[in-house]
Amino acid sequence: MKDFMLLLLFCHVASPVKHSLKFFFTTSSGVKNFPDFVAVGLVDEVLMGYCDSISKIPEAKQDWAKKLGDDDPQHLEWCTQQCLLNQYEYKADIDILKQQLNQTEGVHIFQKMDGCEWDDETGEVNGFAQFGYDGEDFIAFDLKTLTWIAPKPQAVITKHKWDRDRANNEWYNYYLTQHCTELVKKYLDYGKSSLLRTELPSVFLLQKTPYSPVSCHATGFYPHRAEMFWRKDGEELHEDVEHGEILPNHDGSFQMSVDLNLSSVTPEDWRRYECVFHLSGAKNDIVTKLDKAVIRTNWVSPSEFPAGPVIGGVVGLLLLLAVCITGVFIWRRRDNGFRPANSSDSSSSDPSSVKDAALN
Structure with a gap:
């Protein structure tokens, strides 16, 4: 959406500023000519880094993120390890889901999103971790109870198993409510010239x-x-x-x-x-x-249209249509009828640094 005449008038009471850190992991099965694993990180909805199963090397998407990697080699090494480890972990998860749901073929997508929102005035933090399968919510972490929510019957088995893994759930609680905030502050400090x-x-x-x-x-x-x-x-x-x-x-x-x-x-x-x-x-x-x-507006009144070019254009279109119809008729006769063409469809830790419990 875009620009125009502005009038700066009344003051508006300043509202608290919330900053966010989000990681997206996507594993696919049956998708041709596309990486079967892709991970991206976003700070305040700005793409910070990217990696996939083809390159296997994380790529900084902002100058400040590149500087962070240069200043903190351990953070860069961690990113590299996560790019390698997560693709194998989530590949196993999607295979388990396919078996659990009796899916032997077709295209399937397994996704995870985790991160937090931090209010820089009140200090309030809201963390989130959720999984999706084939475009629908599958299971999500409940920070209040430190248990998992299963919106679909197919996820109940996974919920019960993950609920029993208390150590992993306590770790999620720590990351989403504490460590994620530290990461947000670190990224904002490096990228303040653009992010702030x-x-x-x-x-x-x-x-x-x-x-x-x-x-x-x-x-x-x-x-x-x-x-x-x-x-x-x-x-x-x-x-x-x-x-x-x-x-x-x-x-x-x-x-x-x-x-x-x-x-x-x-x-x-x-x-x-x-x-x-x-x-x-x-x-x-x-x-x-x-x-x-x-x-x-781009709208032009009909009275403003030049009649000559419009009439000429209509006549030209009618002639072209006649030629096309004649060509189709001749083709149909030579080929003994229409046959449809064949087609084919063609820095620190993060929830992903601790292997999630098996889906099944």
């Missing part, structure tokens, strides 16, 4: 046609902790409003949008509406008044 920066976006009002919703579009902001909404007469609107997701840009910044349906709004009432963008850590909000003069 604040960049306000450009904000635009966009509309496809005069009858379409008006989209308030913000792009180029950082960090991703932001919210945007429409309000009328100073009050936030909840009806006739559709919020989009926060999406990444290629340069590491983010974009988002929120649409307002104007079908029941009279032109005289437009001045009562405004779009508000709030970025966590920023002193001021960006307020954009609803004004037809500043709306960007």
Whole structure:
């Protein structure tokens, strides 16, 4: 989502800033031309490092992460070991699941996500560790009870076995509530020039046609902790409003949008509406008044189309269609009917440093 006219008006009370560290591990079976193991690490939703079963060597994706590896060879060595060890561990897990679910062939995906969120003002920490299989939740760790939650009947066997492994569950508790926070602080210290920066976006009002919703579009902001909404007469609107997701840009910044349906709004009432963008850590909000003069659109009135080129284009398309139909007719006669073509489908410790209990 992207940019336009901004009015910096009222102050917004600063909210606590939450930082996150997430590790994603993906093991696949039956996927051609793709690594059967991939692992990535993200700090505040920014890709920090990557490894897979083909290269077997972790790759830093940020300059500060490369410097961390240079300054701390033990951390780099740990990352290398995890890249090698985890692929064998999760390969065994997916084989166990396939056998447990009586799956002998086909494409199957086994995933794990773990990490934590840390509030730099209150110190509150929320840890998480969960597994998924074939796109659905399979089992997750409950920090309150130090037991596992099985949302699917197929995971009950695994739950009971993992619940009995108290040592491993205590380790998860330590990592997710304490050590993960230490890692977050370390990564933020090395990457503070980029991870702790604040960049306000450009904000635009966009509309496809005069009858379409008006989209308030913000792009180029950082960090991703932001919210945007429409309000009328100073009050936030909840009806006739559709919020989009926060999406990444290629340069590491983010974009988002929120649409307002104007079908029941009279032109005289437009001045009562405004779009508000709030970025966590920023002193001021960006307020954009609803004004037809500043709306960007690619829509062109039919009366503005040149008649000659349009008519010529239509005639050309009709001639091309006639040729195509004739060609198909001739082909069908020569081949004695249509036959469909064949097709084929073609630093420190982390939960992964302690081998998870067998799935079965």
